Amino acid sequence: MKQFLRRFFLIDLLEGLWVTFRNQDPKRIVTEQYPSQRPEVSERYRGAPRLNVHPETQETLCISCNLCAVACPENLIVVGSVRNPETKRKDLVTFTYDLSRCMFCGLCEDACPVDALELTQDFEIASYTREGLIWDRQALEEGPRPTQYRQ
């Protein structure tokens, strides 16, 4: 009898609707309004790569050891360097990072002995062309510049 009344008055469906109703509470809203509200990504977020420079001298920290290029599973890093005859060290000339093939695994960052290469919290790295995703040294040092739209 109780079962019949439950069925007759659609209790099961009303129970479900009550859950939906409870969740209408504005305090329970969890969505973010993305372009106007910036999402907060975590500190360890692995996003756009950056080649760090010394904050004062603006000289690159990279020592052209090529370890990142060796560590990369996709072989997408190419480090170009010349041997400096005075200091006997390698000087960085070019650094290419092909973001179109990058899977942001962070192995290059782990391999870097001097914290020069880093995956940053920047996540707006879309590009209109494939070529736009191949970053040279300048782009890596300055970071991505997403197109700004008018409001």
Next chain:
Amino acid sequence: MTSIDSNELVLNMGPQHPSTHGVLRIVLKLDGERVKSTECVIGYLHRGVEKIAENRTYVQFAPYVDRMDYLAAVSNGLGYCLAVEKLMAAVAPPRAQAVRVILTELNRIASHLLWLGTHALDIGAITPLFYTLREREEVLKIFENYCGARLTTHAFRIGGLQYELYEGFEQQVNTFCDQFPGKIDEYEELLSGNRIWRERLRGVGVIDAATCKRYGVTGPMLRAAGVPWDLRKAQPYSGYEQYEFDVPTRTGGDTLDRYFVRLDEMRQSVRIVRQAVAKIPTGPIMAKIAKVIKPPVGEAYVSIEAPKGELGYFIVSDGTTHPYRLRVRPPSFVNLQALPHMAKGALVADVVAIIGTIDIVLGEVDR
């Protein structure tokens, strides 16, 4: 009643079909609304993971395993790391093991949540998807805070962990564990009593224990058929023997039972996570292993209980830095094989429910 002459109708479902959960193509032979036979056509997402493995070093291959079952990337990573560690006769330190258990169980919850949401969506209940994704977001936030990525996490390394726990990890996980069981009750309120849900699922896609074994079906599907087999209990790895938890089973082996098994599994996962968080040992997070990973000549098969079933890695090492052969035993691939058996005689609309209940991820089926 005289029978009406009907022609057999061949219907292609997929590969672009929202309820095939990816790019699965099913060729259905229909007699009216009844399914006479089904044939799965797979391989649309084949990327040759096993071939890639032979051309990468052991360390380099780790990010690729995340891309097989991308809803349970952490589980994939755990299986792979355990397999290579087995080959090298290395064991991750206790702290690393505890963190691995926490993250893997959270990943099981995340995987089951997405399954629940999409499965309910397939059946016609749209609301649960929003709620499950909301809770899944909490898990993904923990992953992001821990390792910097949400989906393809690359959370573990061979020999232990790369990252130390962040500040507030325990608190964040505990908060999740406190809130989540209430949310499961909420899903139950929405679905378990709902007559449409029950009628759509009860008695659909029945598979009994013996047939499960003949097909090699594992995971929640096997447990819903009444076999309390879980690799975490049967052959514990990564310290699972320290934690108390039950292996939820049901006996009917139909779609409704699999729904209940998965809900109970999420509750058990919360239980494991609570115990693990309460006593994370201190100490190193990385075992003392050589910097260049070069397992000795040999072979090993290591499997774990992934959210979908038994996920195994069979690795043959020739003593170099690259695996000579790496075979993945994907649970979804094997489980999907039982689809023709389960869908035989069902209605077309039930096929959608049956695909959903197998919980396949095409990235893993096709690799």
Next chain:
Amino acid sequence: MAEEPKPAKAPVVMATVAWDGAIPELLREHLGGSVLDTLLYLDQPFAVLTLAAMLPALDLLHAEADFDYLVDITAVDYPKREPRFELIYIVYSHSRNERVRLKAQLPVDQNPLSAVPIFLGANWLEREVFDMFGIEFAGHPDLRRILMPEEWSGFPLRKDYGITQMDNRWVRNNLGIESGQ
């Protein structure tokens, strides 16, 4: 490139130990000389059999020792070795909670028997081995490619198949591009 033969190194082999117990005995008792070796490596037992004894061994383990779950079938390609392939079956027993690997060497021109009559689940696993290695299983109910396109030529997981290699004819005909790379 003329290759100077390297100074002979001690051949590196798997450091195995003998595997004794009920299952090796059972196998030996019924299959006799076809059981070439029963070994343990890293606490994981495996038996090396002749190819002809593979199916009887699976049947025996299934019927007599309650190995009711076929975990996996796979193969390994050793192009420099004769016979070229190694076929690997992994079986598990729910009641014993034991996992056993069965291995057999397989020459290119021989076809192993299909395990589908014993384990239904072998169907797709064997299809995948066929797809990737070109090993044809005799008596398989539906031996077609499973992951690769059906008209594809070449077997990707063989060692002589390059990582970027593809069936150019298939790519041209079906995708309308010269190369997938």
